[in-house]
Amino acid sequence: xxxxxxxxxxxxxxxxxxxxxxxxxxxxxxxxxxxxxxxxxxxxxxxxxxxxxxxxxxxxxxxxxxxxxxxxxxxxxxxxxxxxxxxxxxxxxxxxxxxxxxxxxxxxxxxxxxxxxxxxxxxxxxxxxxxxxxxxxxxxxxxxxxxxxxxxxxxxxxxxxxxxxxxxxxxxxxxxxxxxxxxxxxxxxxxxxxxxxxxxxxxxxxxxxxxxxxxxxxxxxxxxxxxxxxxxxxxxxxxxxxxxxxxxxxxxxxxxxxxxxxxxxxxxxxxxxxxxxxxxxxxxxxxxxxxxxxxxxxxxxxxxxxxxxxxxxxxxxxxxxxxxxxxxxxxxxxxxxxxxxxxxxxxxxxxxxxxxxxxxxxxxxxxxxxxxxxxxxxxxxxxxxxxxxxxxxxxxxxxxxxxxxxxxxxxxxxxxxxxxxxxxxxx
Numbered sequence: 001x002x003x004x005x006x007x008x009x010x011x012x013x014x015x016x017x018x019x020x021x022x023x024x025x026x027x028x029x030x031x032x033x034x035x036x037x038x039x040x041x042x043x044x045x046x047x048x049x050x051x052x053x054x055x056x057x058x059x060x061x062x063x064x065x066x067x068x069x070x071x072x073x074x075x076x077x078x079x080x081x082x083x084x085x086x087x088x089x090x091x092x093x094x095x096x097x098x099x100x101x102x103x104x105x106x107x108x109x110x111x112x113x114x115x116x117x118x119x120x121x122x123x124x125x126x127x128x129x130x131x132x133x134x135x136x137x138x139x140x141x142x143x144x145x146x147x148x149x150x151x152x153x154x155x156x157x158x159x160x161x162x163x164x165x166x167x168x169x170x171x172x173x174x175x176x177x178x179x180x181x182x183x184x185x186x187x188x189x190x191x192x193x194x195x196x197x198x199x200x201x202x203x204x205x206x207x208x209x210x211x212x213x214x215x216x217x218x219x220x221x222x223x224x225x226x227x228x229x230x231x232x233x234x235x236x237x238x239x240x241x242x243x244x245x246x247x248x249x250x251x252x253x254x255x256x257x258x259x260x261x262x263x264x265x266x267x268x269x270x271x272x273x274x275x276x277x278x279x280x281x282x283x284x285x286x287x288x289x290x291x292x293x294x295x296x297x298x299x300x301x302x303x304x305x306x307x308x309x310x311x312x313x314x315x316x317x318x319x320x321x322x323x324x325x326x327x328x329x330x331x332x333x334x335x336x337x338x339x340x341x342x343x344x345x346x347x348x349x350x351x352x353x354x355x356x357x358x359x360x361x362x363x364x365x366x367x368x369x370x371x372x373x374x375x376x377x378x379x380x381x382x383x384x385x386x387x388x389x390x391x392x393x394x395x396x397x398x399x400x401x402x403x404x405x406x407x408x409x410x411x412x413x414x415x416x417x418x419x420x421x422x423x424x425x426x427x
Contacts, residue, residue: 283306
């Protein structure tokens with residue numbers, strides 16, 4: 001299958017090898033952390049990542065790729081170095097001025113459906129983009145993201161569609177459908193027969209299945225606010241999966257009231273072991289207020305109540321955001337545990353945004369259950385993004401963590417990126 005995958009890529013690349021515009025990005029990252037246990041013994045770990053993104057375009061034709069390689073320099077960490085293909089697909093735009101076609105490894109955003117596939121997708125734009133239809137289908141990509149197509153398409157696939165309509169200005173209606181199957185691994189085990197003799201038996205299960213249909217409405221009331229509604233239906237389980245209503249009302253130019261209601265059913269695979277057990281819905285109601293003091297300064301406060309089967313939990317947030325950072329307090333109590341957290345982030349651009357230092361700190365206090373002990377957690381991030389040279393950027397960060405699991409945890413990240421855009425004159 002790997003040879004077939006490579007052959008397809010060679011054919012597609014042949015079509016765009018005379019392209020005139022090439023956009024790309026190379027990034028090299030080094031990630032390290034040193035961990036201290038309670039007896040003062042430390043261990044250091046080093047990992048490196050190389051990311052390669054290349055887009056080649058010729059008029060209506062283009063080839064897109066995003067590939068990442070990683071290496072582990074710490075022998076005591078059980079991790080295999082490999083190369084991952086996040087996307088690699090061929091695209092044709094404006095077929096008969098209405099259609100875009102993608103073929104290859106690509107990420108699907110289709111309403112209720114999302115995921116990475118090796119397959120095809122087509123997008124039709126009609127009536128001046130007031131009606132858009134997306135349809136897609138293909139094999140689910142292997143977990144290692146290797147350049148291989150699944151050997152069992154029958155049990156590993158994702159297909160569906162997403163229809164979006166805008167009959168009037170500021171109103172969006174959409175319907176989406178998804179059918180997804182994932183193959184479950186088989187295994188051998190020993191079983192006794194009726195006489196007590198044991199034998200090897202292959203245990204296999206049907207593929208895990210999901211099938212949903214979803215609809216949503218999004219309407220902006222000019223300068224008065226926004227209304228949103230969504231409904232998801234689980235076809236296999238024959239039940240409502242999600243019901244959601246949300247609104248934002250502008251009381252004045254500076255004050256807005258927000259509200260949201262969500263009813264969720266646990267999302268389970270139809271033929272998994274879990275779907276035979278009884279599951280209960282959760283209902284969540286949230287309300288809040290936003291105050292825009294200046295265009296780049298906003299204050300907000302939110303409160304939510306979550307109802308479980310026989311129990312409940314509360315969640316609340318208050319904070320502010322500005323052009324140079326944010327500060328907020330978040331808390332929760334009840335069935336979901338108790339949490340009290342304060343977080344702050346500061347960033348200040350220098351030299352016309354060529355250097356952007358950042359500082360983030362957070363302190364949390366939490367209890368997993370009502371009668372459990374209370375634990376403390378501290379985190380800090382210190383870093384800077386530097387772009388003094390055209391097309392070259394650097395990013396460095398230091399992460400510090402202290403909690404009940406890690407007495408003292410220090411991590412370091414460095415990333416260097418090179419961007420380029422070249423117009424070729426091959427034709």
